[in-house]
Amino acid sequence: MSSATxxxxxxSSAHGHHKRHxxxxxxxxxxxxxxxxxxxxxTIADSALLTGPHTIIVSTESVIHPRARLxxxxxxxxxxxxxxVHERACLGAADLQGRYHKGIPDKDGRSxxxxxxxxxxxxxxxxxxESGGTVxxxxxxxxxxxxxxxxxxxxxxxxxxxxxxxxxxxxxxxxTVIYSNGLRRVDKRGVSDLKNKAQARQIDVLxxxxxxxxxxxx
Amino acid sequence: MxxxxxRGEYIETDTGNKVARxxxxxxxxNIMLGGKTVIQPDVMIRGDLARTIPPAQSxxxxxxxxxxxxxxxxxxLSKGCVLRPPGRMYKGVFTFMPLRLGDHVFVGPGTVVxxxxxxxxxxIGAKVxxxxxxxxxDYVKVLDGSVVPPxxxxxxxxxxxxxxxxxxxxxxxGGIEAFELRDLYKTVGNNPQPTTS
Numbered sequence: 272m273s274s275a276t277x278x279x280x281x282x283s284s285a286h287g288h289h290k291r292h293x294x295x296x297x298x299x300x301x302x303x304x305x306x307x308x309x310x311x312x313x314t315i316a317d318s319a320l321l322t323g324p325h326t327i328i329v330s331t332e333s334v335i336h337p338r339a340r341l342x343x344x345x346x347x348x349x350x351x352x353x354x355x356v357h358e359r360a361c362l363g364a365a366d367l368q369g370r371y372h373k374g375i376p377d378k379d380g381r382s383x384x385x386x387x388x389x390x391x392x393x394x395x396x397x398x399x400x401e402s403g404g405t406v407x408x409x410x411x412x413x414x415x416x417x418x419x420x421x422x423x424x425x426x427x428x429x430x431x432x433x434x435x436x437x438x439x440x441x442x443x444x445x446x447t448v449i450y451s452n453g454l455r456r457v458d459k460r461g462v463s464d465l466k467n468k469a470q471a472r473q474i475d476v477l478x479x480x481x482x483x484x485x486x487x488x489x
Numbered sequence: 490m491x492x493x494x495x496r497g498e499y500i501e502t503d504t505g506n507k508v509a510r511x512x513x514x515x516x517x518x519n520i521m522l523g524g525k526t527v528i529q530p531d532v533m534i535r536g537d538l539a540r541t542i543p544p545a546q547s548x549x550x551x552x553x554x555x556x557x558x559x560x561x562x563x564x565x566l567s568k569g570c571v572l573r574p575p576g577r578m579y580k581g582v583f584t585f586m587p588l589r590l591g592d593h594v595f596v597g598p599g600t601v602v603x604x605x606x607x608x609x610x611x612x613i614g615a616k617v618x619x620x621x622x623x624x625x626x627d628y629v630k631v632l633d634g635s636v637v638p639p640x641x642x643x644x645x646x647x648x649x650x651x652x653x654x655x656x657x658x659x660x661x662x663g664g665i666e667a668f669e670l671r672d673l674y675k676t677v678g679n680n681p682q683p684t685t686s
Contacts, residue, residue, distance in 0.1 A: 293513075293514060293515045293516060293517055293536075293537075294508070294510075294512060294513065294514040294517060295513055295514075295515065296510065296511050296512075296513065337513075337515055338513060338533065357573075358533060358535070358571065358573075359533065359571065396571050396573065396601050397571070397601060414618075415601050415603075415618045416601065416616075416618060432636070432638075433601075433618035433620070433636045433652075434616075434618060434634075434636055434652060450653070451652050451653060452652055469578055469583070472578065472581075472582065472583045473576065473583040475583070476541060476576075476582065476583045476584070479541075480537055480538065480539075480541070481537065
């Protein structure tokens with residue numbers, strides 16, 4: 272390592288300026304500012320991107336990493352309790368043609384909302400969960416770069432590994448693992464409780480690491 | 490009208506690092522760049538996910554040098570890639586471990602790297618996913634679109650592809666020079682030199 276200084280501040284000036292802690296190019300607020308309902312204990316990073324006319328709900332102790340996108344253009348976005356949404360993930364994304372689906376109302380005529388995440392869900396880097404009544408069950412992990420089609424209903428405690436795809440409208444049973452190029456198998460380990468506990472521990476650590484700024488969005 | 494020179498796309502540091510202005514570096518005090526490293530626009534490096542338990546021995550130097558991401562010399566991070574330290578439960582607490590890249594590492598566009606350690610002279614293709622705590626040794630070529638599962642160890646001189654990634658070949662005897670990134674470093678930046686063919 273050739274640099275002697277511990278922090279590689281590229282704008283290192285000899286004047287001893289206040290050192291910059293992050294290089295975050297400003298992202299303009301494109302689109303309407305959504306009405307939000309944040310729980311008091313959730314962690315929303317300052318550079319999270321929330322757009323859309325519909326409500327965005329983030330429940331107790333959930334963590335939204337910097338540069339995560341929550342788009343409510345197709346309907347309401349609900350994030351459950353103790354969820355983690357990683358950077359560059361998008362909840363309520365448009366489909367590959369660029370349309371934001373609205374979702375078929377359920378039998379009572381109420382709108383399904385764009386995206387609903389159960390409790391303890393993890394949405395990893397770059398995952399795209401399309402809008403249109405998409406439901407991700409409790410404890411599911413949506414892997415890196417995964418695309419969940421509009422209106423899909425993913426069961427509880429599923430694992431969608433990296434770069435997998437769930438077709439629009441598909442229903443995935445509980446405890447399914449989607450791996451390789453679309454192969455499926457059932458997760459018989461019975462570790463759902465342990466995974467939930469580990470997620471709670473991870474959230475404890477993340478809450479201290481990520482400076483939360485919910486007031487910016489309210 | 491003032492005729493200031495247009496701001497370059499890259500910031501060039503004293504040690505020769507070329508960091509794009511549009512790159513997203515979170516927690517820069519925990520990111521170590523080796524020197525002559527290129528970071529293209531839309532790259533995201535999470536330096537804020539640093540280890541929270543400092544090693545017990547270094548009580549005095551603990552928090553001052555808490556590296557989350559350490560990158561070697563002549564590395565090339567292409568557009569849109571994400572470097573993120575891996576995390577796991579360690580002694581009852583969830584901790585992030587440092588992500589270490591060696592020298593002459595090429596990371597392709599759109600790739601997500603969550604490995605624990607990447608050796609020297611590694612070429613990672615486009616849209617690759619490297620799972621948490623993977624260890625990639627020296628002189629490895631990861632082909633485009635591979636998904637390296639968590640905890641995989643890729644030995645030196647392998648060629649790796651697939652989802653999940655498997656070793657599909659070996660780097661031939663004469664293939665070592667292809668990993669050098671010095672020439673690629675010169676072609677990027679505010680004053681790019683044309684490629685010498």
